[in-house]
Amino acid sequence: MKRMDLKNGDLLVDMKKRIKKTPIENHKVLNEAYDYESKVSFVRGMRVELDNCIMLYISGTASVDEDGRSIHPGDLKAQTWRMFKNIKALLESEGADWHDIVRTTCYLADFRHYDEFNEVRNAFYEEEGLDPVPASTCIEARICRPDLLVETEAIAMIPKGRER
Amino acid sequence: MKRMDLKNGDLLVDMKKRIKKTPIENHKVLNEAYDYESKVSFVRGMRVELDNCIMLYISGTASVDEDGRSIHPGDLKAQTWRMFKNIKALLESEGADWHDIVRTTCYLADFRHYDEFNEVRNAFYEEEGLDPVPASTCIEARICRPDLLVETEAIAMIPKGRER
Amino acid sequence: MKRMDLKNGDLLVDMKKRIKKTPIENHKVLNEAYDYESKVSFVRGMRVELDNCIMLYISGTASVDEDGRSIHPGDLKAQTWRMFKNIKALLESEGADWHDIVRTTCYLADFRHYDEFNEVRNAFYEEEGLDPVPASTCIEARICRPDLLVETEAIAMIPKGRER
Numbered sequence: 326m327k328r329m330d331l332k333n334g335d336l337l338v339d340m341k342k343r344i345k346k347t348p349i350e351n352h353k354v355l356n357e358a359y360d361y362e363s364k365v366s367f368v369r370g371m372r373v374e375l376d377n378c379i380m381l382y383i384s385g386t387a388s389v390d391e392d393g394r395s396i397h398p399g400d401l402k403a404q405t406w407r408m409f410k411n412i413k414a415l416l417e418s419e420g421a422d423w424h425d426i427v428r429t430t431c432y433l434a435d436f437r438h439y440d441e442f443n444e445v446r447n448a449f450y451e452e453e454g455l456d457p458v459p460a461s462t463c464i465e466a467r468i469c470r471p472d473l474l475v476e477t478e479a480i481a482m483i484p485k486g487r488e489r
Numbered sequence: 490m491k492r493m494d495l496k497n498g499d500l501l502v503d504m505k506k507r508i509k510k511t512p513i514e515n516h517k518v519l520n521e522a523y524d525y526e527s528k529v530s531f532v533r534g535m536r537v538e539l540d541n542c543i544m545l546y547i548s549g550t551a552s553v554d555e556d557g558r559s560i561h562p563g564d565l566k567a568q569t570w571r572m573f574k575n576i577k578a579l580l581e582s583e584g585a586d587w588h589d590i591v592r593t594t595c596y597l598a599d600f601r602h603y604d605e606f607n608e609v610r611n612a613f614y615e616e617e618g619l620d621p622v623p624a625s626t627c628i629e630a631r632i633c634r635p636d637l638l639v640e641t642e643a644i645a646m647i648p649k650g651r652e653r
Numbered sequence: 654m655k656r657m658d659l660k661n662g663d664l665l666v667d668m669k670k671r672i673k674k675t676p677i678e679n680h681k682v683l684n685e686a687y688d689y690e691s692k693v694s695f696v697r698g699m700r701v702e703l704d705n706c707i708m709l710y711i712s713g714t715a716s717v718d719e720d721g722r723s724i725h726p727g728d729l730k731a732q733t734w735r736m737f738k739n740i741k742a743l744l745e746s747e748g749a750d751w752h753d754i755v756r757t758t759c760y761l762a763d764f765r766h767y768d769e770f771n772e773v774r775n776a777f778y779e780e781e782g783l784d785p786v787p788a789s790t791c792i793e794a795r796i797c798r799p800d801l802l803v804e805t806e807a808i809a810m811i812p813k814g815r816e817r
Contacts, residue, residue: 344706344810346755348785361771366778367789371755373810375706378508378539382756382808385790427510427535428546430642432792436631443525450530457512461531462549462642464596465631467764467793478758478790480546482508482537542672542703591674591699592710594806600795607689614694621676625695626713626806628760629795644710646672646701 345374349381354414356393358384370415374485381419381481385432386411387473398472401438405445405475412479413453423453425481431463432476439463442475509538513545518578520557522548534579538649545583545645549596550575551637562636565602569609569639576643577617587617589645595627596640603627606639673702677709682742684721686712698743702813709747709809713760714739715801726800729766733773733803740807741781751781753809759791760804767791770803 349370350357360366370383388404389411390396397403409423416422433442442463450458459479468476513534514521524530534547552568553575554560561567573587580586597606606627614622623643632640677698678685688694698711716732717739718724725731737751744750761770770791778786787807796804 342812342815343753344755344812346785346810349788361768361775364771364775365786366771366774367757367787367791368785369788371785371788373755375810376540376704380755382788384756384788385792425507427508427537427544428548429531430790432790436633439633440525443528443530446530447525447528457510457532457535458529459531460513460533460535460546460548462594462596462640463531463633464549464640469764469767469791476790476792482510482539484506484508487506540704589671591672591701591708592712593695600797603797604689607692607694610694611689611692621674621696621699622693623695624677624697624699624710624712626758626760626804627695627797628713628804646674646703648670648672651670 347372349383349415349419351414351418352391354391355386355389355411356391359393372419377485379419379483379485379487381416381421381425381483383412383415383479383481385476385478386415387468387470387476395470395472399474401441401474402445404473405442406449408475408477409446409449412477416481419483420487421481421483423450423455425483426459426479427482428460429477429479431461432466432468433463434465434468434474436465438474511536513547513579513583515578515582516555518555519550519553519575520555523557536583541649543583543647543649543651545580545585545589545647547576547579547643547645549640549642550579551632551634551640559634559636563638565605565638566609568637569606570613572639572641573610573613576641580645583647584651585645585647587614587619589647590623590643591646592624593641593643595625596630596632597627598629598632598638600629602638675700677711677743677747679742679746680719682719683714683717683739684719687721700747705813707747707811707813707815709744709749709753709811711740711743711807711809713804713806714743715796715798715804723798723800727802729769729802730773732801733770734777736803736805737774737777740805744809747811748815749809749811751778751783753811754787754807755810756788757805757807759789760794760796761791762793762796762802764793766802
């Protein structure tokens with residue numbers, strides 16, 4: 326599978342000299358992200374090991390279940406809750422939780438849902454006991470499936486040595 | 490406030506083993522971000538301490554004043570200038586400035602403003618003496634309030650030991 | 654050019670105490686990003702040196718050629734391929750490749766192109782031999798020029814000492 330060789334390679338890289346990174350997944354709550362022709366086009370998240378810090382890049386995550394189905398169609402509040410729970414599950418698979426998130430980027434398919442979204446976000450953050458809450462940006466944008474109303478990506482950071 | 494305990498906790502985390510992070514704020518120029526039912530749904534920015542480097546994640550920032558009001562309605566140029574000044578103030582509260590920004594993401598409510606936006610951006614960058622200017626992405630996207638025409642988020646990095 | 658002095662400066666910063674960063678460019682495949690009145694409003698990418706790790710922030714990149722022209726108008730697949738090649742070229746100028754990318758953010762001007770986009774993405778990732786593929790978010794958003802159908806930004810990380 327490692328085809329970064331002379332054929333593609335104007336570049337010869339010592340493969341040992343890479344930053345260590347591994348995919349983040351939690352199949353109990355969220356399937357892998359299959360797209361066109363059942364290939365995985367992106368991972369649910371990427372764990373990256375720096376010196377004494379691990380960065381967790383969580384991909385855009387929506388209200389999708391363990392079989393990859395959109396759930397709670399038309400219900401912004403239920404979708405938002407499930408989305409946050411999905412991110413929590415991805416974090417947990419790396420020994421992390423929402424306290425470790427430093428920033429989220431949120432996409433709402435329709436900004437008329439902004440108040441409802443914040444209501445659920447506040448309730449979720451309160452349940453998690455977050456203080457401070459993460460930095461964030463929220464814009465209106467269409468999401469890859471029309472029945473998905475909200476999507477969030479996130480960056481978390483944990484110290485090396487955190488138990489999984 | 491720390492409720493990440495047995496009730497929520499499928500996960501038991503040693504709270505001491507977190508990456509140190511603190512909210513970024515500057516109440517002289519920009520209020521805290523209150524949303525639904527006057528709860529803070531996000532912080533204006535998050536300071537994260539790695540080994541010898543501090544990352545500053547600045548939340549999506551717009552032309553909002555110290556009382557949380559949208560200012561300069563309808564005036565893209567004035568909004569852009571205020572937005573950049575707001576980000577500058579957030580950075581300054583951490584001993585940083587625009588030279589420390591590595592990347593921005595910019596959202597324009599209407600791309601017909603793109604030339605005006607760049608005109609102000611170039612003028613601001615020149616006033617700050619930036620060389621190089623940051624990496625950036627700019628897309629068209631609706632922002633959380635209809636009277637806001639432009640929003641920018643940013644990532645800055647400063648060395649540990651920078652005086653505040 | 655360094656005007657961050659007493660005029661602007663409520664803040665006096667020891668300029669030596671900055672995180673080292675340099676612009677990323679590859680003029681053979683991609684021009685510099687000139688905007689309003691032929692000023693560079695953003696760099697094509699920014700290289701940031703942490704302790705033992707280098708972060709490469711690649712700006713939003715589209716199907717643009719070495720003279721700054723949009724190429725392959727109307728052809729999503731050809732634009733996607735060129736965009737990925739442009740990012741590859743930017744990475745190569747820093748001794749990096751697509752294996753070093755941890756996350757992308759993709760913007761499609763029209764989500765009806767999502768399947769075609771994923772088809773090309775999968776083909777490109779396969780050619781590069783990526784395993785795992787990066788974390789990613791993909792939303793629909795208008796891009797700065799109407800003839801550009803797709804844009805991607807990326808974050809890569811490489812160890813210090815990687816040869817350029």
